[in-house]
Amino acid sequence: MSTVLVINSGSSSIKYQLVDTVGGEALASGIVERIGEAAGSIKHSFAGTTTSRTDPIADHGVGLRAVLDLFRELGPDLQEVGIAAVGHRVVHGGSVFDGPAIVTDEVIAQIDALSPLAPLHNPPNITGIRVARELLPDVPHVVVFDTAFFRTLPEAAATYAIDAEVAREHGIRRYGFHGTSHQFVSQQVAQILGRRPQDLNQIVLHLGNGASASAVRGGVAVETSMGLTPLEGLVMGTRSGDIDPAVLIHLQRNAGMSVDEIDDLLNRRSGLKGLSGENDFRTLHDLVAAGDAEASLALDVYLHRLRKYIGAYFAVLGRVDVVVFTAGVGENDDIVRARALADLESLGIAVDLEKNEGRIREPRVISPEWATTTVMVVPTNEELAIAQQAVDLIGVVDDAADLGHA
Numbered sequence: 001m002s003t004v005l006v007i008n009s010g011s012s013s014i015k016y017q018l019v020d021t022v023g024g025e026a027l028a029s030g031i032v033e034r035i036g037e038a039a040g041s042i043k044h045s046f047a048g049t050t051t052s053r054t055d056p057i058a059d060h061g062v063g064l065r066a067v068l069d070l071f072r073e074l075g076p077d078l079q080e081v082g083i084a085a086v087g088h089r090v091v092h093g094g095s096v097f098d099g100p101a102i103v104t105d106e107v108i109a110q111i112d113a114l115s116p117l118a119p120l121h122n123p124p125n126i127t128g129i130r131v132a133r134e135l136l137p138d139v140p141h142v143v144v145f146d147t148a149f150f151r152t153l154p155e156a157a158a159t160y161a162i163d164a165e166v167a168r169e170h171g172i173r174r175y176g177f178h179g180t181s182h183q184f185v186s187q188q189v190a191q192i193l194g195r196r197p198q199d200l201n202q203i204v205l206h207l208g209n210g211a212s213a214s215a216v217r218g219g220v221a222v223e224t225s226m227g228l229t230p231l232e233g234l235v236m237g238t239r240s241g242d243i244d245p246a247v248l249i250h251l252q253r254n255a256g257m258s259v260d261e262i263d264d265l266l267n268r269r270s271g272l273k274g275l276s277g278e279n280d281f282r283t284l285h286d287l288v289a290a291g292d293a294e295a296s297l298a299l300d301v302y303l304h305r306l307r308k309y310i311g312a313y314f315a316v317l318g319r320v321d322v323v324v325f326t327a328g329v330g331e332n333d334d335i336v337r338a339r340a341l342a343d344l345e346s347l348g349i350a351v352d353l354e355k356n357e358g359r360i361r362e363p364r365v366i367s368p369e370w371a372t373t374t375v376m377v378v379p380t381n382e383e384l385a386i387a388q389q390a391v392d393l394i395g396v397v398d399d400a401a402d403l404g405h406a
C-alpha cells in the first residue's frame, strides 16, 4: 500500500490531501475552515470536481468526521483505496525529533511538551492527531516535523549569543522551519540533475507568504533563516523577519505596547503588508508599476534582505553548486527571481531571462550555460514529502518487525 492521507490541522482549519506516493499525485484534497464559528465550510476536490458545503462545524472531530463522510459520498472510497498511513504535519519538534515518528501516546505527550515553543501551532496539530486516531484507529499515524531537517544545524549556527543558562532553561535556540519543503526540494534537485545529494552544496529559497532560506551542504542542512520561531530571517508577507531586538524593548518601554500587541505587530502587521498594505506579489507589482512609492520600497526591502542572505550563505558554504527557488513566490514570480540574483556574475551566478520567464510549474534550470552555479526553480510539494516520509518510516518499521520474527 502506498496511499497516505495527509492532514494539516490548524486552530480553525483542517487541510487534507490523499496522496499516491508511487505516482506522486494528489488523488483528492480539501479544506475544512472556520471550525468553531457560526458558519463553517468544507471544500472537497476529487476527479476534477470541487464540492463545497457550508455547515456549522463545532470542533475538529466534527470536521474530520464530515471529511470522511465526503470521501464515502463523493469518493474516492478510503476503504477501497486502502490507506497505508495518516501523515500529520507538526510544526515544532524541538530538540526531540530529528525525523518522522509513529504516533503513540508518548509521542503526543512530547509534542504537547513543546507547545510553549509553538503555542499557535502544536496544540491544534495535536487536536488533529487525536481526532484522526479516534476516527481511523486501524492505520498507523505518522508525524512529520517542520523542524526535523534542521536538527543537523551545527551548534555555531543554532546557538543565540545570550546567557547560556537562560537559553538552556527555556529551550532558546534556532530550530528552523519549512524543513519538509527544504529537504524535499534539495533532494529533488539532486535527482533532477542526476547527482548524488552528498556531492552538492545548495542554497534553497522557500519564498511563499512565509519565507525562509537554507544552506544545504552535501544533503545536510547547515544553516537556515528561521530561528526559535518562524519569525526570524527574510522579510515575509506579514512578518518582519530580522529586526533589532531592542526595537521590541523600545516599543514596550516607550510606546506602551503590550507583549500581545508587539506579537501582532511583528507577525501580522509587518513585512510587505506592514510596509505597503499589500502582501500578494501580483498586486504589489501592479502597484509598483503604477508608481506607488510604498510598494516600491517594500519590494526593495524584501529583495535587499533576500540578497543579503544569499551572500551570507555563499560564505557559509564556500562553494555553491545550486541556488533553487520554490513555493508561491519562488515558483511564480520571475521579477523576484531575476532581481534576487541580478549582478552576481562575478560569483558565477546569473539568471537567463528567457528561461526565467513566467510561472514555472515543472522543475527547470534558469541559469545560462556558462554559470558555475546552477539556478533552478523546483515546485515544492509538502504533502507528497510528508506522505513519502510516512510510507518510508512504516516500511522501515515493518522490515524491522519481519527481521524480529525471522
Ligand code: AMP
Residues within 6 Å of the ligand: 207, 208, 209, 210, 237, 279, 280, 281, 282, 327, 328, 329, 332, 333, 359
Ligand atoms: P505560498 O505561501 O507558498 O502559498 O505562497 C503564496 C504567495 O505566493 C502569495 O501571497 C503571492 O504573493 C505569491 N504568488 C502566488 N501566485 C503568484 C503569481 N502568479 N505571481 C507572483 N506571486 C504569486
